[in-house]
Amino acid sequence: MHSFTEENYLKAIYKLQEANGLVVATSALAQVLEVHAPSVTDMLKRMAGKKLVTYQKSKGVKLTEKGRQVAVGIIRNHRLWEVFLVDKLGYKWDEVHDLAEQLEHIHSEDLTNKLDMFLGFPKADPHGDPIPDANGVLPKSKAVLLSTFAEGDQGTFTGVTDHSATFLNYLDKTGFSLGDPIKVKGIEEYDQTYTLQLKGKKEVVVSFKVANSLLLSY
């Protein structure tokens, strides 16, 4: 199989490719993986040799179909284990990331599928991120940022784009909970502050930064 390191590179490339376009820069990878650029160059060469990525020197990397399959498999593992940790073991949504980073590297498709069944085939992880199916198909989410909403708009809180424990704790404390309805009562023009009505008529005021990290569906 692939080493943990390779798998982490694949995951990182996948995520950067999703977020910022087709090819991923060496420096971007170095940053998210917390290694130095020459290490990345080195690794990319080895991975290109294994046909996990296509790499042209000084031109960035892309995943091959094979690489994409592996990456999505790891993401599937990660998200299923997060569901397990929260639903079965009682962890909170801000505590599961590091553990899932370890568990995602357990190599067994069969285990993944049995876990999936045990958890009742969840469609999203505790942060609302969609779980790829056994064929590596990731449901295309149509959720949209709260920051794109206008006054009077409403939707259901279905995900976050900031997964940091600090942000998740802030949401807990403020009364946000995945699956709840949210309505925009007002937007302050001066500083883009949002006044929201949460479940149970509770009104809260949040900054643009927060509105820009919340995903809503309708």
Place this chain on the structure above:
Amino acid sequence: MHSFTEENYLKAIYKLQEANGLVVATSALAQVLEVHAPSVTDMLKRMAGKKLVTYQKSKGVKLTEKGRQVAVGIIRNHRLWEVFLVDKLGYKWDEVHDLAEQLEHIHSEDLTNKLDMFLGFPKADPHGDPIPDANGVLPKSKAVLLSTFAEGDQGTFTGVTDHSATFLNYLDKTGFSLGDPIKVKGIEEYDQTYTLQLKGKKEVVVSFKVANSLLLSY
């Protein structure tokens, strides 16, 4: 933390120390870890530097207290995950070893303890091996080999000393099940063949080799 390799060495040393006495030979480790002797010498030096083992050249190794703690922790993990796989995911007892070998290296005491609670604080894994508690205390089993029984003796089947899938399958097929009562109806003097009465009056004949791999309590 410690590398997977280190952890596997610690586990192996622990098991060999339990089975065969105080000090463990380089060659014995090389055999169970499936590496060559010089690799073991190499590794033992590094581990001695970390105070995980005491090592005197050409005199074998012993775990330090620190090393023993780590080893028992890994065994705790391993056995709890085995229970999870069998009780929660529906694996059979002959299928879980390799998966547990991966899962045992997940580093989180908290996860281990939450898993323990989720599983209802099991005292033994699916093969009857005792699970160390959170303090690294391993209950001293008083189970004894069926091969030490005389005609007429009886007990409860509580463990195995051979964990191979082949043997476990044989037991399934023949009608042995952990926790069931077993009575010795007769022992053939010529070849030490045992005639046993299993649960539900079922009579089976087993070889000495089998009798020597079954642990019974009374």
Place this chain on the structure above:
DNA sequence: AAAATAAATTAGATTAACCTAATTAATCAA
């Protein structure tokens, strides 16, 4: 388009974990 800046690569080392071949140390048998 040349110069300046930023990004990426090459060169050369390091560490953990392994290997083979050669040597030394320990044990057993005559």
Place this chain on the structure above:
DNA sequence: TTGATTAATTAGGTTAATCTAATTTATTTT
């Protein structure tokens, strides 16, 4: 107790994954 056998270690190498320093390639800016 010497000689033979077996076990363990040393010596010297390899590979994956990392590093720093130096160099080359790309991209901006003037």
